[in-house]
Amino acid sequence: MTEANIMQMMNMLKSGISTSQIFGLLTSQASGYEFVGYGPRDMYNEIARQRRQVPGDAAQVLKKLEDMRLKDPQLYFKACHDSRGLVRNLFWSNGISQLDYQLLRDVIDFDATYKKNKYSCPLVIFSGVNHHNQTIVFATVLIMDKTTDTYIWLLHKLMFAMKGKTPTSIITYGAMAIRNAVDVFSEVRHRLCAWHLI
Structure with missing residues (x-):
């Protein structure tokens, strides 16, 4: 073309x-x-x-995250760029989410089923449940593709943000790329969500 x-x-x-x-x-x-x-x-x-490639959108998001870090010094975010300098993946987790993870990391949900936005970037959410049976978000990631390498990258970012503490179990919807990525962390049990099992 x-x-x-x-x-x-x-x-x-x-x-x-x-x-x-x-x-x-x-x-x-x-x-x-x-x-x-x-x-x-x-x-x-x-x-x-x-x-x-909408000019400025990625820069605006990164600037917003930088501004948020002034209010929350524990906020962790990491962008992965391609060879042309465009943002490929963007991971972020705030201080409260990291504290929640330290207490409630037994079972986390690795949800990559959210619909794509106008940039065709899937949204991945790592979440759990607190003692009041409420959903809590540990980290959020925008990704460009659903490959094993991308999922391994975001799992490494999750472990870094959470001070190296791995969850006991990860629940996923069973995509092969996610299964392969979770298998990199041999100490973590991989489980399928009930909806996909049914």
Whole structure:
């Protein structure tokens, strides 16, 4: 896909033309599908990549986290950047969440099932339950992909934020990439959530 094609495609999207209609228009301009040089899936991937590159959004989030750390010195956050300097993954956990984890880390939920946002970044939440049966959040992570390497990275960040203390058990929904990542921590028992078992 050339830079001109990408700009043309993004302008058409802003005008309200759907991706399938754009691909149809490009194929008719090129006199057939075989002459376009890419398929609809390539277009969807490029659109997702372009949306992740909104200038300033990542910088604003990192600035907000820096400002929050002035009020909460225990706030821990870590961004992982790609070769182009774009934020790939973003992990954060505040001081209260870290204290809760120290007391209530027996069983934690590793939830990577939240829907994607406009940047196509899944949200991962590490949570638990307190003595009043209320959900408490230990850490939150925005990730670019659901690979084993990404999950290992965020589990390492969780362990660092929580002073190296591992949970007794981690409950997940059973995705193979998560299973492989949790297996890196041999002392932690991996359990599937009841909803996915049923």
